[in-house]
Amino acid sequence: MNKFLRQMLPFGSLVLIICVLSALRPDSFLTIDNFLNVFRRSSMYGIIAIGMTSVIISAGIDLSVGSMMALCGMLGAAVMVGVGGADPHGMSLIAGTVAGVIAGTGCGFLNGLLITKLRLQPFIVTLGTMSFFRGIALVMKDGQPINVPSYKYLSEGALLHIPVSIIIFAVIIIAAGFILKYTRLGRYTYAIGSNREAAFHAGVNVDRNLVCIYTFTGFLVGIAAMIATSRTISAQPTAGLGAELDIIAAVVIGGASLAGGQGTVTGTIIGTFLISFLRNGCTLLGISTNAQLIVIGMIIVLAVAVDQLARAKTRTS
């Protein structure tokens, strides 16, 4: 019962935020456009947050996702422009999209290799690659964005009136939820996070699984990067600056533990929407993006504190 309440807490807060905003700004908040907007933003960050969930369950962390997102976008757009000229169309857009996703997969693979082969802390490795990826993204065009004016499908396209990005998000949610719950890779992820040593002694190939997890995350970052590129019809070398904050926060608010072994896709989705609505609400209430940082920071600490408290209660009562 108590455990159930604890799991419902993020969801309850989400509902609360929506209610409060509906009351405060009924005209601007409760519109289809605004909700679609929030959903689009959520799908972009949510896709990465799902990868981050698996990383955090394995007791790791990936600080490089924001920079990786910029790099993937830049590389993808560069391929588009390289193949199709100043205003690429058709096949060159597809080629660039694939290139961006492959770039993400490669970046994630690199993270995984460094963490397992050099036996370094994920925190240190991804702190390094965070700077490294961002650096490449900035150097590529000397800090200038790459414009791809016709790259609109991922942001504006729709199937049966549902935005493509939201469909992609839904597919990834289902796939990742299945992997975590019903496959050995998912099971081993939990085992490694809960007790790495014990997992190893039970025959889990810890290194190979970790590489898979970070590569998977990179793959998802690649997809999110292309959606972001499409949203702004240009690749920005400063894209995703500070995104790791929102993403890690979403995962932790969703009930994952940085100590590993805990976390669910459902929780992460709720956490992602919570942060998106929060940001959206702040904007509608006229709070500047700079001041939003203050709010987000407080919410993170509050959410984790409440969770810890609830957890301690379940233990002793």
Add this chain to the structure above:
Amino acid sequence: MSTSTKSNYDRSAAALRMRRISKSFGPVQALSDVSFTVQAGTVHALVGENGAGKSTLVKILAGVYKPDSGSIEIAGSVHTFDNPNQALAAGVSMIYQDLDLAEHLTAAENVFLGNELPGKLPFTVDYKAMVQKTAELAESFNFKIAPTAVVAELATGDCQVVEIVKALARKASIIVMDEPTSSLSESEVDRLFEVVRNLRRKGIAVVYISHRLEEIVDLADDVTVLRDGRVVHCESVTKLDIPHIVRYMVGRELTEFFPSRSVKLGNVRVRVDNMSSANRISNISFEIRAGEIVGVAGLVGAGRTEVARAIFGIDKKTSGAILLDNQELSIDSPSDAISCGIALLTEDRKRTGLCLGLPCAWNVTLPSLEMLGMKRVINPARENKIADALARRLSIKWQGPQAPGDSLSGGNQQKLLVARWLLAEAKFMIFDEPTRGIDVGAKKEVYLLLNNLAGQGKAILFISSELPELFGITDRILVMRRGRLVANLKTTETTQEEVMHLAAVEQNR
């Protein structure tokens, strides 16, 4: 034993009175109406089957759990503890089985951790005084420890002594020990007993939990037996013997502890040839036949666990070969070993055994998913059913297959590990101290199980620090000393004295 080694302290003063304590975890009634009184200057043993509620009772005393009802009275005044610090302040210190010392600090720093003696300047500590105080305290209780030694370099037994001195530095009047001897060598156990007797002489009340009943008859003054969360008996030890205690614990007579070995040995199943590893062991050779149980004896640090680690691919082998059914194996990791048909139940269930935060069923199936046909897709319903069947077979007490591992009592966690490797269906099974922390009834079950596994033609390597069980269950005993195999004896043709002598002899040369 003579009664003169027992307490002669004034028995009228009760150091601790716990009255009518009840505690439940969700639907599980861990304790009901337990009253427990300990006199100052006595050792009071707490015994009972796995899951009887021993650890829960002492955790309530130490302020880790809050009781649902009941009261705690220490030296005549009533206390309620919201956290362990309050219990510490009231004079209750707990020595946990997995000690919680700061490994990189010295003994003296640990003794005064969180309680440092202030130096002359503000925000400084007087390290010299702490070293001196530690030495004095240890001296006054006749303990031998080096205050300046770094804890990471101390043996487990020494760490326990540091914990005890730490308790004394906080003026503990009640010291609780939950299975303190389960990871100690024989000589360390003897020393711990000396330490406990000294504590008793100084008027400290000791609560002592153990599954080794010989220890209790040897050491304790009184014994309280718990069964299913209730006190079933409380008496002075002098009036009891082991069979009596066992009868109170399990509620029936327990006969023929060890199963009779009548397995027909088959061909050689396992051959280890001249194996050396980077971790202490060198030139190990032995054979195990199908259906044979081979024991490994030796002192702590003799390299018994390291042999298992080398075979299982945890430590790198520097030379030698392992043959299973005449086929040479190349094993570089536990996953290689498992797919070759080898199982290893490790000795340290917390560190290398279980994922305590995860559901029990997940822990059981972890190495066997592929074998169970769940290589691609896991079927949770089937998984739960498999785990449930094993739990019934080993009489594991749990709240269901999805309960997290850490909601089980220590002994039941150990049984969970046994269940895991039983499921793995290996041809060659290595058990490293499999009976650690499990009760007499469950021990008997494990022996029976080993016997059955051998009957199915498996080769079994059984590492144990308890000679009686080695002699009760094995066909042959390997004796190790300083990383080498020094003897390979038929169990029926040797004695415990001979094995002990072989394991220790070198030190006298």
